[in-house]
Amino acid sequence: MKILSNREKSRITEFETKNGVNTTPFFMPDATRGFIKFLGNNDILNSGIRQMVVNTYHLILNPGVEIVKDGGGINKFMNWKYPLLSDSGGYQVFSLIHKNSKMGSITDDGAVFRSPVSGAKHNLTPERAIQIQFDLGVDMMVCLDDPPPNHYTKKQISGAVDRTISWAKRCKDEYERQLKKRGLSLDSSERPLLFGVIQGGKHLDLRQKCAKGLAEIGFDGYGFGARHIDEDGEFMEEVLEKTASFIPDDSIKFALGIGNPSDIVRCVKMGWDLFDCVIPTREGRHGRLFFFDDEIKDQDILSVDPSKFYFTENITLEKNKKDFSKISDNCDCELCKNHTKAYLNHLFRAKDPNGARLAAIHNLHFYAKLMERIRQSIDK
Numbered sequence: 001m002k003i004l005s006n007r008e009k010s011r012i013t014e015f016e017t018k019n020g021v022n023t024t025p026f027f028m029p030d031a032t033r034g035f036i037k038f039l040g041n042n043d044i045l046n047s048g049i050r051q052m053v054v055n056t057y058h059l060i061l062n063p064g065v066e067i068v069k070d071g072g073g074i075n076k077f078m079n080w081k082y083p084l085l086s087d088s089g090g091y092q093v094f095s096l097i098h099k100n101s102k103m104g105s106i107t108d109d110g111a112v113f114r115s116p117v118s119g120a121k122h123n124l125t126p127e128r129a130i131q132i133q134f135d136l137g138v139d140m141m142v143c144l145d146d147p148p149p150n151h152y153t154k155k156q157i158s159g160a161v162d163r164t165i166s167w168a169k170r171c172k173d174e175y176e177r178q179l180k181k182r183g184l185s186l187d188s189s190e191r192p193l194l195f196g197v198i199q200g201g202k203h204l205d206l207r208q209k210c211a212k213g214l215a216e217i218g219f220d221g222y223g224f225g226a227r228h229i230d231e232d233g234e235f236m237e238e239v240l241e242k243t244a245s246f247i248p249d250d251s252i253k254f255a256l257g258i259g260n261p262s263d264i265v266r267c268v269k270m271g272w273d274l275f276d277c278v279i280p281t282r283e284g285r286h287g288r289l290f291f292f293d294d295e296i297k298d299q300d301i302l303s304v305d306p307s308k309f310y311f312t313e314n315i316t317l318e319k320n321k322k323d324f325s326k327i328s329d330n331c332d333c334e335l336c337k338n339h340t341k342a343y344l345n346h347l348f349r350a351k352d353p354n355g356a357r358l359a360a361i362h363n364l365h366f367y368a369k370l371m372e373r374i375r376q377s378i379d380k
C-alpha cells in the first residue's frame with residue numbers, strides 16, 4: 001500500500017489486488033449473496049462502482065461455498081472483473097446466536113450454528129473462515145473475530161478482545177498455510193489481502209490493546225469491529241477517531257459497515273480508507289433517493305458541515321405523482337437522464353422492479369460521486 005497524498009489525517013492510498021489497482025477512499029456496496037437485488041453488473045459499473053463486498057455467511061447458506069468454488073470462484077461465478085472483499089461471516093453468525101441461543105453456540109474454538117434456511121449444522125472456526133474465503137477466491141478477506149454487542153459489560157468486551165486476538169493469530173497461520181498449499185506468491189496481485197478486525201466496544205483502552213495485538217501479528221489492513229453507534233444511537237466519534245490512530249499508517253483502514261454519507265465524510269477525516277454499507281441500495285429499493293445539496297455544488301466536500309451537504313427524498317410520496325420535472329439536474333445516471341419524478345413514482349406505486357432498480361442505480365451513482373469528490377478534495 002502506498003500513500004499518494006494527505007490532507008491532515010485523510011489520505012489517498014493505492015494498493016494492488018488480483019483484480020486491479022484500488023485507489024482509496026472508496027465505497028463498496030454489499031452484493032450479499034453475489035448480487036445486488038435487481039441490478040446487473042453493467043448497472044453497477046455504470047454507477048462508477050468498482051469494488052463490492054460479498055457476505056461469507058450468506059454464501060455458505062445460499063448457494064453454498066461448493067457451488068461458488070465449482071463455478072471457478074466468486075468473480076467468475078458473478079462474472080465480475082473487479083475487486084471483491086468478503087467478510088468472515090462472524091458478524092451474522094454471532095448476531096444469530098446472540099439473539100437466539102438455540103441457533104448455535106460459541107466457544108474458544110469457534111462457532112457452531114444452524115442454518116435458518118435448511119436447519120443444517122455449520123462450523124465456523126478461524127481456520128474454516130479463512131479456507132472458505134480462499135475457496136470464494138476474493139481479493140480481500142477478513143479474519144474471524146468475536147463481535148460483542150456494544151451494551152455488553154467491559155469484562156465481557158475484554159474477553160471478546162482476547163478471543164479476537166487469539167483467533168486473528170489462528171487466521172494468519174491458516175492464511176499462510178493456504179498460500180503455500182495453493183502455490184500463491186506474496187505478491188498482492190496474486191494473493192488475497194488479509195484484514196484483522198479491532199474490537200473493544202466504546203472502551204479506548206480495549207480498542208488500543210486489540211489494535212496493538214493485531215498489529216503484532218501483522219495484517220494488510222485493520223477494520224473497525226462492531227457497531228459504530230452506541231446504545232443511544234449516537235455516532236461514536238471519539239472511538240472511531242482514536243481507533244484509526246491506533247492503526248499503523250502504512251496499512252489499510254477499513255470502516256466496516258459505514259455508512260451514511262455524513263459518517264463517511266467524518267471517517268475519511270479521521271484517516272479511514274474503505275467503506276461498505278447496504279444503505280444506498282436498500283434505501284433505493286424503498287424509494288429514498290440521495291442528492292447533493294445545491295448550495296455545496298462546487299464546494300470542497302471535506303470543508304462543509306458533514307451533516308448538511310446532502311438530503312434524501314422519498315419518491316413514493318403523493319406530491320411526486322404529478323411532478324413531471326427531472327429527478328435531478330446534477331446527476332447523469334440512467335434514471336436522471338431519462339425519467340421524471342412522476343414516472344419513477346408510478347413505477348414504485350405499480351411495484352415494477354425497474355423502479356427499485358433505477359433508484360438503486362441513482363444512489364450508487366451518488367455514493368461513487370461522493371467518493372470521487374472526497375478524493376479530489378484530499379488531492380487539492
Ligand SMILES: [Zn+2]
Binds near residue numbers: 327332362
Ligand atoms: Zn441520478
